[in-house]
Amino acid sequence: MDGDEFDPSREAAVARDREDPLAALRDRFSLPDDEFYMDGNSLGPLSTDAEESLARVVDEWRELGIRGWTDADPEWFDYGERLGARLAPLLGADDDEVVVTNSTTVNIHTLVGTFLDRLREEGGPTTVLANDLDFPTDHYAIRAQLRQRGLDPDDHLHLVESRDGRTVEEDDVVAALEAEDVGIVFMPSVLYRSGQLLDVERITEAAHEHGAYAGFDLAHSIGAVDHDLSAHGVDFAVWCTYKYLNAGPGSVGGLYVNERHFGTTPALAGWWGNDKETQFDMELTYTPARNAGAWQIGTVHVLSAAPLDGSLDVFAETTIEAVREKSVALTDALIRLVDERLPDCAVGTPRDAARRGGHVAIEHPEAYRVSLALKDRGVVVDFRQPNVVRVCPAPLYTSHADVWDAVEILREIVETEAYAEYEPRGAGVT
Numbered sequence: 280m281d282g283d284e285f286d287p288s289r290e291a292a293v294a295r296d297r298e299d300p301l302a303a304l305r306d307r308f309s310l311p312d313d314e315f316y317m318d319g320n321s322l323g324p325l326s327t328d329a330e331e332s333l334a335r336v337v338d339e340w341r342e343l344g345i346r347g348w349t350d351a352d353p354e355w356f357d358y359g360e361r362l363g364a365r366l367a368p369l370l371g372a373d374d375d376e377v378v379v380t381n382s383t384t385v386n387i388h389t390l391v392g393t394f395l396d397r398l399r400e401e402g403g404p405t406t407v408l409a410n411d412l413d414f415p416t417d418h419y420a421i422r423a424q425l426r427q428r429g430l431d432p433d434d435h436l437h438l439v440e441s442r443d444g445r446t447v448e449e450d451d452v453v454a455a456l457e458a459e460d461v462g463i464v465f466m467p468s469v470l471y472r473s474g475q476l477l478d479v480e481r482i483t484e485a486a487h488e489h490g491a492y493a494g495f496d497l498a499h500s501i502g503a504v505d506h507d508l509s510a511h512g513v514d515f516a517v518w519c520t521y522k523y524l525n526a527g528p529g530s531v532g533g534l535y536v537n538e539r540h541f542g543t544t545p546a547l548a549g550w551w552g553n554d555k556e557t558q559f560d561m562e563l564t565y566t567p568a569r570n571a572g573a574w575q576i577g578t579v580h581v582l583s584a585a586p587l588d589g590s591l592d593v594f595a596e597t598t599i600e601a602v603r604e605k606s607v608a609l610t611d612a613l614i615r616l617v618d619e620r621l622p623d624c625a626v627g628t629p630r631d632a633a634r635r636g637g638h639v640a641i642e643h644p645e646a647y648r649v650s651l652a653l654k655d656r657g658v659v660v661d662f663r664q665p666n667v668v669r670v671c672p673a674p675l676y677t678s679h680a681d682v683w684d685a686v687e688i689l690r691e692i693v694e695t696e697a698y699a700e701y702e703p704r705g706a707g708v709t
């Protein structure tokens with residue numbers, strides 16, 4: 280955040296909204312008038328486009344039955360590949376390098392497994408480099424894939440350690456690559472708690488310089504950050520579609536595989552990853568598709584993919600660059616307002632916009648009870664251990680005035696200690 284003048288007034292926020300080219304897109308979302316929905320980094324809201332797309336598939340199911348696979352509009356059979364092609368521009372990828380399929384966790388399983396198998400074939404090091412601030416499911420999947428190959432996860436999963444408990448230094452990733460034989464670097468593009476955005480290009484370049492594959496979990500960046508996966512030479516990536524892509528709870532996951540790896544046999548095989556031309560020949564011989572579609576496993580999740588088809592119509596009205604520009608402006612304003620008006624809170628997210636995704640980690644000793652008080656006052660956020668309130672001003676449906684008002688509500692809670700009315704966090708509470 281450079282030292283340029285920032286007017287912290289609400290009038291200035293309203294003026295920024297008048298200049299917002301994305302402002303009209305808010306009307307596509309079902310958002311209660313008395314709420315500030317700032318939890319899109321966990322689950323994005325319903326759009327009329329997503330609702331209509333889901334309703335269309337239900338109608339096709341009713342009217343076409345089995346014929347929907349080939350006669351629905353669009354046909355269900357290649358839904359995964361078609362939606363992958365629609366997502367490609369958000370990722371800087373070629374159409375056939377992207378497919379929507381499985382879930383984030385399953386996609387980590389199959390892709391880490393695939394590249395562990397490749398490393399074994401190549402006689403490479405079967406060590407995976409991750410970090411100690413990762414989202415748990417990533418480690419559960421990587422450790423399982425190592426165990427299934429008879430590799431002790433405690434020996435083969437190495438972690439770059441955070442220096443501050445909030446962020447990971449790319450220098451430390453590079454140092455780990457220099458210090459040990461690594462086969463796969465698997466990192467989040469954006470850290471789920473602090474919202475730090477890692478330098479995907481630099482990490483990929485360093486991985487390749489040391490003979491390692493580079494994979495990324497884009498759960499917290501796709502739909503909010505403009506990626507350039509193919510140009511940066513990323514080997515593979517995974518994501519969910521229920522956050523900034525607003526495809527709904529449990530919606531279908533997605534994955535990217537760089538075209539130089541087409542023809543590699545996926546670790547988790549299934550008939551939906553078979554070459555589409557011969558899939559219904561019902562041969563017992565598995566012939567993987569020669570594109571990212573090969574990493575599909577079972578039948579495409581039509582009902583959980585349909586909302587994504589609609590949601591991407593909203594993205595089609597703008598560009599990911601414009602979405603990113605507004606996201607940065609909103610998180611920048613949020614951080615400045617917290618700095619200005621909330622002396623008792625800390626910001627755990629990097630102030631440098633180039634190192635920040637779409638949400639901000641606001642730290643307070645009573646963060647859990649503060650998050651409850653915020654939600655009771657219509658500011659929908661979430662809490663993450665140990666002391667973080669995550670606030671996500673998602674650019675498609677959040678205004679600068681929303682950010683200003685939400686900070687004002689937070690200020691009142693913190694200054695009056697209104698959070699004290701709430702029970703402390705019990706065990707197992709999300």
Ligand SMILES: Cc1ncc(COP(=O)(O)O)c(C=O)c1O
Pocket residue numbers: 382383384385414416417467471496498499519532
């Ligand atoms: C970085 C990251 N990976 C994966 C997941 C979840 O994986 P799945 O979509 O398989 O539940 C999350 C949370 O939604 C996450 O933050």
Ligand SMILES: Nc1c(O)cccc1C(=O)C[C@H](N)C(=O)O
Pocket residue numbers: 320321322414471472498529
């Ligand atoms: N991904 C989630 C889900 O499927 C259900 C409920 C909550 C969530 C989450 O917010 C987890 C998310 N990855 C996180 O950043 O904490």
